[in-house]
Amino acid sequence: QQQVKQSPQSLIVQKGGISIINCAYENTAFDYFPWYQQFPGKGPALLIAIRPDVSEKKEGRFTISFNKSAKQFSLHIMDSQPGDSATYFCAASIGGSQGNLIFGKGTKLSVKP
Amino acid sequence: GAGVSQSPSNKVTEKGKDVELRCDPISGHTALYWYRQSLGQGLEFLIYFQGNSAPDKSGLPSDRFSAERTGGSVSTLTIQRTQQEDSAVYLCASSRLGRDNQPQHFGDGTRLSIL
Numbered sequence: 163q164q165q166v167k168q169s170p171q172s173l174i175v176q177k178g179g180i181s182i183i184n185c186a187y188e189n190t191a192f193d194y195f196p197w198y199q200q201f202p203g204k205g206p207a208l209l210i211a212i213r214p215d216v217s218e219k220k221e222g223r224f225t226i227s228f229n230k231s232a233k234q235f236s237l238h239i240m241d242s243q244p245g246d247s248a249t250y251f252c253a254a255s256i257g258g259s260q261g262n263l264i265f266g267k268g269t270k271l272s273v274k275p
Numbered sequence: 276g277a278g279v280s281q282s283p284s285n286k287v288t289e290k291g292k293d294v295e296l297r298c299d300p301i302s303g304h305t306a307l308y309w310y311r312q313s314l315g316q317g318l319e320f321l322i323y324f325q326g327n328s329a330p331d332k333s334g335l336p337s338d339r340f341s342a343e344r345t346g347g348s349v350s351t352l353t354i355q356r357t358q359q360e361d362s363a364v365y366l367c368a369s370s371r372l373g374r375d376n377q378p379q380h381f382g383d384g385t386r387l388s389i390l
Contacts, residue, residue: 196378198381203383204383205279205366205368205381205382205383205384206318206366206381207381208378208379208380211378251317251318253318259370259377259378259379260306260325260370260372260377260379262308262320262323262331262333262334263308263310263318263320263379264320265317265318265319266317267317268317268318
């Protein structure tokens with residue numbers, strides 16, 4: 163049973179465009195929702211995270227939008243750059259950031275110059 | 276650097292052999308996690324060590340998998356009688372406990388290939 167569903171599987175965006183990746187979850191006990199960025203041959207690195215008591219969090223060009231009633235959250239990358247080309251994973255956990263992370267399957271983003 | 280260190284970075288072994296994978300967490304991080312990343316299954320939780328508490332082994336896929344953490348620092352993941360389906364990247368992460376929203380920091384993983 164996949165507890166966190168991520169879409170799309172791959173995404174191609176032009177430089178300067180907006181990249182949008184969506185995730186949906188089932189378990190209402192999840193209380194921490196991070197996004198990780200992974201480059202080939204490297205481990206995932208935390209990009210931005212949100213708790214369910216807020217609907218949006220912005221850090222630079224990266225924004226998480228969170229819809230608790232719909233059990234969905236999304237990552238928006240504004241002004242996408244070729245250096246943003248990577249695989250992005252959403253995740254969820256119970257027990258905050260120390261909980262075991264349940265990951266989505268990942269989205270491979272390519273930003274074309 | 277002061278990141279999570281994993282060794283070896285690559286490991287090729289024959290089916291049926293035992294393998295040991297090592298993780299050195301960030302200094303001062305008392306929580307340590309092992310995950311497995313494979314093409315078909317994505318990133319899966321394996322085991323979690325938190326301080327001196329009993330580890331959460333709920334993600335281990337079979338009794339061929341075990342892990343220990345000595346002295347609250349270095350951890351070793353052992354896979355006995357390896358099978359081809361064990362081929363994956365094994366990732367270790369660590370985090371600081373006691374403070375809210377301390378993220379899990381990942382190492383670059385060990386790429387395990389079973390021939």
